[in-house]
Amino acid sequence: MLAGMVALCGALPACTSPQPCLWITNQEAGTATIIDSATDQVIDTIPLGEKPAGVSVTQGGDVVFATIPGANEVVRIDGYTHKITHRISLPGGPLGVDIDEANAHVLVTEWYDDRVSVLDMQTLNPIARITVGHAPAGVAVVPSRNRALITNRDSSTVSVVSLTTYEVLATIPVGTHPFGITAEASGRRAWVAAVKDDAVSVLDLETDTVVSTLKVGRTPYDIAFSVDGAQAFVTNQHDNSIAIIDIKTLHPISTFEVGEYPEGIMAHPDGHRLYVSNWMSDSVSVINIENMGLRKTIPTGNGSRAFGRFLGVTQQTCTKE
Amino acid sequence: MKRFLILALGLATVAFATVAEAHGPSRIKVIKTVDVAAPPAKVWGIIADFDKINTWLPAVEKVDASGGNSPNSAKRVLHLKSGGVIEENLTKYNASSMSYSYEIPKVDPKVLPVNDYSSTITVSDNGKGGSTVEWRGAFYRGYMNNDPPPDQTDEASQAAVAGVYDLGLATIKSLAEK
Numbered sequence: 167m168l169a170g171m172v173a174l175c176g177a178l179p180a181c182t183s184p185q186p187c188l189w190i191t192n193q194e195a196g197t198a199t200i201i202d203s204a205t206d207q208v209i210d211t212i213p214l215g216e217k218p219a220g221v222s223v224t225q226g227g228d229v230v231f232a233t234i235p236g237a238n239e240v241v242r243i244d245g246y247t248h249k250i251t252h253r254i255s256l257p258g259g260p261l262g263v264d265i266d267e268a269n270a271h272v273l274v275t276e277w278y279d280d281r282v283s284v285l286d287m288q289t290l291n292p293i294a295r296i297t298v299g300h301a302p303a304g305v306a307v308v309p310s311r312n313r314a315l316i317t318n319r320d321s322s323t324v325s326v327v328s329l330t331t332y333e334v335l336a337t338i339p340v341g342t343h344p345f346g347i348t349a350e351a352s353g354r355r356a357w358v359a360a361v362k363d364d365a366v367s368v369l370d371l372e373t374d375t376v377v378s379t380l381k382v383g384r385t386p387y388d389i390a391f392s393v394d395g396a397q398a399f400v401t402n403q404h405d406n407s408i409a410i411i412d413i414k415t416l417h418p419i420s421t422f423e424v425g426e427y428p429e430g431i432m433a434h435p436d437g438h439r440l441y442v443s444n445w446m447s448d449s450v451s452v453i454n455i456e457n458m459g460l461r462k463t464i465p466t467g468n469g470s471r472a473f474g475r476f477l478g479v480t481q482q483t484c485t486k487e
Numbered sequence: 488m489k490r491f492l493i494l495a496l497g498l499a500t501v502a503f504a505t506v507a508e509a510h511g512p513s514r515i516k517v518i519k520t521v522d523v524a525a526p527p528a529k530v531w532g533i534i535a536d537f538d539k540i541n542t543w544l545p546a547v548e549k550v551d552a553s554g555g556n557s558p559n560s561a562k563r564v565l566h567l568k569s570g571g572v573i574e575e576n577l578t579k580y581n582a583s584s585m586s587y588s589y590e591i592p593k594v595d596p597k598v599l600p601v602n603d604y605s606s607t608i609t610v611s612d613n614g615k616g617g618s619t620v621e622w623r624g625a626f627y628r629g630y631m632n633n634d635p636p637p638d639q640t641d642e643a644s645q646a647a648v649a650g651v652y653d654l655g656l657a658t659i660k661s662l663a664e665k
Contacts, residue, residue: 217513278633
């Protein structure tokens, strides 16, 4: 629903698209770079802590969560003042993070402890802990199904978790070393990067099974979808490229070269732009989706990861008056 | 010099439990450069052949190699003076931009305390009549679980690789400027 409205907006010149902030975690620098997508300029850089990785922004852009694996911490940040409002310790190696806005919770994978922590969105107080597979990495909340999906890297499975009971409803075998996971806006399917297979596993969320396995480039990391739902984009870390896949036919369309070790990837709600963070190149590539041309390269900080939903798709403006 | 080399390549010799295929969640980055007072073509000539790393990395006793400089087929096995072995696969090779990339699929952490190591070495014109050689690597630490002992941390893995790069680059420089 939301995706359709935004796509229509992108096609009409008179209609104003949201212009959210991008929150790019920089692992080596220990910072977040904040970019205003209205101008594609860096507006601020804030210290986070040792080796930040995962990030998730609320749809409206007012709150940001980031994981700090080097310090075993999770932070909650005000999306407009850029101040850290809460910081908690999570000793199990926090990595992936996503927001369950309907229930006002945050889910964080704990890599070493084989668990997912559910935290209160306002206070970061612990609500629940769910045991999943080995080395849980990515997490994707699927609001339409009231579920979260977690990739278990060393078990090569995806855990399907209820956001009501916190039970593991299903454990789905996927490709080897699953990492990034993104659900289609419809909630019908989710795509998982199987790092060691150079492939993507496509999951049907109705049947909780893998319905397709697609070869991409080397060591895929994360996945994004175009706002119109026509294309999927996969970052290929060791190929320094994006694999572009037709969602309808599940056939590869082409590849596009970006910076080195591309990791986090997301489409702008205007439907035109694609953002990719480049870990080795310390930059964000801005790509025109229509012609797959490089629009801009924005220098960020050392080791840009932006692993997760690094922009809020309905945020109208990145800064407040 | 030689003692330092062995030290760099022989870090993390302390025995530790081998656990499944996990690693710490943060990949480590090492980028080292050296300025060389010689034209890029000459410097590239020193490192261009994937199977001749022993000529510019003194820690390497000999190399068994196959596949020449063909990406995704060329392989080399480095036999180190310290006794260890490292297997490396060429993944990219671009003579016109004087750059190639390779990976270490698996290595004994006692030889080099890294996991999922990949690396690129590039020669470029430094705009001052000479060259810059950049050697960069991405990898995870050798110790595979939470709370590594002090000598098997991210920092120890980083120091081991940085030591190798420094010495390799210093050797390239001295060979090129001879």
